[in-house]
Amino acid sequence: MPNYAVGHKTPDSDSICSAIALSYLKTTLGEETVPARLGELSPETLFILDKFGFEQPELKTSFAGEGIYIVDHSDRIQGPDDIDEATILGIIDHHKLGDITTSTPLEIWVRPVGCTNTIIKMMYDFYDVEIPKNIAGAMMCAILSDTVIFKSPTCTTADIKCVEALAEIAGISDAKALGMEMFAVKSAVLGTPIRDLVLRDFKDFNMHGNLVGIGQLEVLDLAIFDDMKLELFADIAKLKAEGNRHTVLLLLTDIMKEGSEMLVISDNADLTEKAYGKTLVDGKVWLDGVLSRKKQVVPPLQDSLA
């Protein structure tokens, strides 16, 4: 019976590419490991898989009785629903430490870097395993995605160096150009059902007993959302009610202007004031310089709800 490597719900490119890269590493080390996904893939991730010749990982949501590596998260709510019935063999992540616990010792690699795949590269180096060309390409794209082509405040020197090294292995001469191509795919939101858009990169957090859902859409130009705002508001309001959530936030991130418009539906009217020092106007607020949910949105919100 193989082990599995699985990222978070509503998988993003980092979750999928790190599951693929870790599975190859562990399998090469003699421990058969298969990548899995907890949900449907975004156009960006499909673009990466297609570009480097990968099939979609197996859709698998139950891991009872199986050995799993958790990648790109450590919050129970973001992982498989029956995570308690699985044996967690390892966690590779770059977020704050969540509430997953285990009853046996395991392998954990967590680093304050921009992308899980940067850590997976460290693991390849540590175990002295060569990275195949196509895996290096997929890892590189995941890092470009998570760091918003190095613009995100989460981006570290380690991420930039890692992209350089992976580009060389993959034989890609202009990594940034490939990153822009990828973000153009990501920006093509027209024609997509509103709920699919809202859930494309959506994570729930348990913040001191309050369920908070935060979605993010990163595009090259926010104007693309101009005619959708009312529909987006209606849908996140629905999402809040359906999930009995305290708050739902949707970040519309402009990667060229380097900031995010935040749409807010919350039980707390003064939520953005308390967390970010900005008053809501018509349920929206522009947060200049904010590109990272993990580093700039979650921590102040979590602290303000303490």
Place this chain on the structure above:
Amino acid sequence: MPNYAVGHKTPDSDSICSAIALSYLKTTLGEETVPARLGELSPETLFILDKFGFEQPELKTSFAGEGIYIVDHSDRIQGPDDIDEATILGIIDHHKLGDITTSTPLEIWVRPVGCTNTIIKMMYDFYDVEIPKNIAGAMMCAILSDTVIFKSPTCTTADIKCVEALAEIAGISDAKALGMEMFAVKSAVLGTPIRDLVLRDFKDFNMHGNLVGIGQLEVLDLAIFDDMKLELFADIAKLKAEGNRHTVLLLLTDIMKEGSEMLVISDNADLTEKAYGKTLVDGKVWLDGVLSRKKQVVPPLQDSLA
């Protein structure tokens, strides 16, 4: 303001030596870090510090507003009481993943090996920092202690190789002989107040809402406890009542016979039967081959209390 590296309450040699070794590493990397301890040191640890010329780390129990590295644990109950008011910069540990969470990304090195210092050695290698002779000696002793001179089932090839490498750096020709000398110091329990003995290596665990305290004394010959059993029972019963605990266990481990006698005071009369398949006789049970609290005592108990 420096950061701190701190191990668990009732510190053992691994907690102290890993705090010292990590502090040197981080300071060398440009991040001033100071080792601290949460309590009094055991004769074994004092022997190691004396042997390699170290002062006792600073006794410090409050870390509010400070940056800390947590070593050798990841359970809140085992760490500083005001851990929530500190900024956790990293965790280096070899136990099951506990319930510490953070609000910001951090550095975590957890491996299923016999000793935290084996992981710290990996960190020195990763960051390409040379280990000073005296730190290598202290790290080596901590590994010999935690792995019971390689006899514990927690001991891995990585621990053995690490001791070999550290012995070479420290210029020690017979690591095992030094280990035996250390265990002889550890076995000198006569004349020590009973409460000090019980707490010498004592850890509390929150097992599915039940507070369980587990102490362990490792000696070269169990006969040394023959005249103390009644006093030991009386004291762990007191400890159970004082702390409002569900269970207190005391493991008397014979490292030569390679097994442990477990003294039990518990709310569950059938605790050892359910967890270990062994019936208590006069509150005691012999567990053959059991040397490791972490690997052989805690997991089945935690599962049986689920």
